[in-house]
Amino acid sequence: xxxxxxxxxxKDIDYERLRNDLMDEYGxxxxxxTGAVGYSDMCDAQEASNEELIKMAQxxxxxxxxxxxx
Numbered sequence: 001x002x003x004x005x006x007x008x009x010x011k012d013i014d015y016e017r018l019r020n021d022l023m024d025e026y027g028x029x030x031x032x033x034t035g036a037v038g039y040s041d042m043c044d045a046q047e048a049s050n051e052e053l054i055k056m057a058q059x060x061x062x063x064x065x066x067x068x069x070x
Contacts, residue, residue, distance in 0.1 A: 015050050018067045
C-alpha cells in the first residue's frame with residue numbers, strides 16, 4: 001500500500017522543473033569543479049525517468065517538496 005500512496009503523491013511533482021534545475025546544478029558543477037562528471041550527470045538528468053529524477057534529487061540533497069504542484 002505504501003507504494004501506491006507514494007506513486008499518487010509523486011504525480012504532484014513538477015518533473016520538468018526538477019529536471020531543469022538538476023541540469024542547471026550539474027552544469028554548474030561541471031564548470032566549477034567536476035568537469036566531465038558534471039557533464040555526464042547533466043546528460044543523465046536530461047534523459048532520466050521521473051523515478052530517476054527523484055533519486056538524483058535526493059542524492060543532491062534537493063527538497064522534493066519544493067517541486068510539488070500547488
